[in-house]
Amino acid sequence: MRWLSSLRNFLRVNGEKTEAQKSEGYELEPHDLVSRFIYSSRAFSAQHGFAKPGAFNPEPYSKLSVFHSTGLSDKEIWGNGRKTLSAQRGRDKIYCRADLSVAIFISHLLKVIRDDDPFERHTSVVGWPNNANPDQRKADVKAICLELSQDPEVKLVIPQKPITKDDSEPLA
Amino acid sequence: MTTVLVPPNGVSSLIYPTRSTAKSESAEVLVKMQEDIREQMLRSYLIGSRANQALAEIEAVENEASFDGWDGYGGKALDPKACAVATCFLEALPTTTPIPEISADNDGDVALDWIFGPRKALTVSIDARGRCSFAWMRGQSTVRGTDWFTDEIPANITYALAQLTA
Numbered sequence: 001m002r003w004l005s006s007l008r009n010f011l012r013v014n015g016e017k018t019e020a021q022k023s024e025g026y027e028l029e030p031h032d033l034v035s036r037f038i039y040s041s042r043a044f045s046a047q048h049g050f051a052k053p054g055a056f057n058p059e060p061y062s063k064l065s066v067f068h069s070t071g072l073s074d075k076e077i078w079g080n081g082r083k084t085l086s087a088q089r090g091r092d093k094i095y096c097r098a099d100l101s102v103a104i105f106i107s108h109l110l111k112v113i114r115d116d117d118p119f120e121r122h123t124s125v126v127g128w129p130n131n132a133n134p135d136q137r138k139a140d141v142k143a144i145c146l147e148l149s150q151d152p153e154v155k156l157v158i159p160q161k162p163i164t165k166d167d168s169e170p171l172a
Numbered sequence: 173m174t175t176v177l178v179p180p181n182g183v184s185s186l187i188y189p190t191r192s193t194a195k196s197e198s199a200e201v202l203v204k205m206q207e208d209i210r211e212q213m214l215r216s217y218l219i220g221s222r223a224n225q226a227l228a229e230i231e232a233v234e235n236e237a238s239f240d241g242w243d244g245y246g247g248k249a250l251d252p253k254a255c256a257v258a259t260c261f262l263e264a265l266p267t268t269t270p271i272p273e274i275s276a277d278n279d280g281d282v283a284l285d286w287i288f289g290p291r292k293a294l295t296v297s298i299d300a301r302g303r304c305s306f307a308w309m310r311g312q313s314t315v316r317g318t319d320w321f322t323d324e325i326p327a328n329i330t331y332a333l334a335q336l337t338a
Contacts, residue, residue: 039245060279136318138303
């Protein structure tokens with residue numbers, strides 16, 4: 001019944017959501033894939049092929065924004081990434097993205113909630129350490145970010161040139 | 173009393189600023205010799221260019237993250253005071269320590285990352301007060317903590333670097 005499982009997964013990802021799901025978001029499954037778009041040239045090391053720990057830092061809002069990429073092709077993911085770009089300085093280019101499974105976040109006791117806000121497929125990683133002592137909290141968050149950065153299952157995808165809003169290639 | 177400065181954790185101490193409080197004549201001679209050697213090393217082409225490279229990196233990071241939202245996710249602008257502290261931190265690093273990759277944290281801190289191989293890495297965030305939030309990993313072990321930079325590299329970070337470069 002593999003086809004049934006595939007159909008169920010397709011409907012879950014692409015099908016209609018209930019009103020409650022739309023307003024509150026819903027938790028993604030461990031096998032789901034998400035992408036973290038990286039808009040800063042210093043948040044990754046092309047030489048070593050990894051995203052730096054800071055690329056996963058959830059500050060200043062205590063949640064990490066990622067993109068739910070399950071079922072999408074590479075071109076579609078970049079196309080959606082391009083839609084997030086604007087003329088605003090700091091958000092005008094995507095240098096690369098880090099692809100990882102939701103299971104990796106879950107292994108660090110984090111929750112991955114697809115909320116579709118502010119754009120479709122937007123997902124928030126929440127549940128970061130919240131120690132009352134800000135020094136301790138920062139160290140706890142850094143340890144998780146370092147683990148994510150060094151996880152061999154986290155795949156850094158670097159395009160030939162940074163993705164910009166005005167690229168001639170049509171959006172996926 | 174004559175004192176001898178012992179390198180902490182096997183790391184060369186030649187480039188540490190001298191911190192002896194010894195008063196005897198011979199101790200003063202030793203301190204002077206160490207300080208001369210240190211200055212000589214810092215003036216040398218290799219070490220000088222290494223230091224300049226790190227300082228240029230800090231400047232570039234400061235420029236890139238000089239405004240709110242620099243990271244595309246609403247991150248806070250880099251705190252210039254954190255940059256000043258990070259500069260002192262880099263200047264106090266042993267010359268035998270590899271230069272870290274320098275970037276900004278989205279809460280305004282300066283981030284220094286050393287990657288020595290798979291699961292062999294150290295990351296340190298420095299804020300305007302000299303708070304050093306760090307995490308390092310070696311194999312399956314991950315260590316985290318907070319220490320403070322005043323005028324010398326915090327012992328926890330020296331220890332981590334010694335472990336990772338051993």
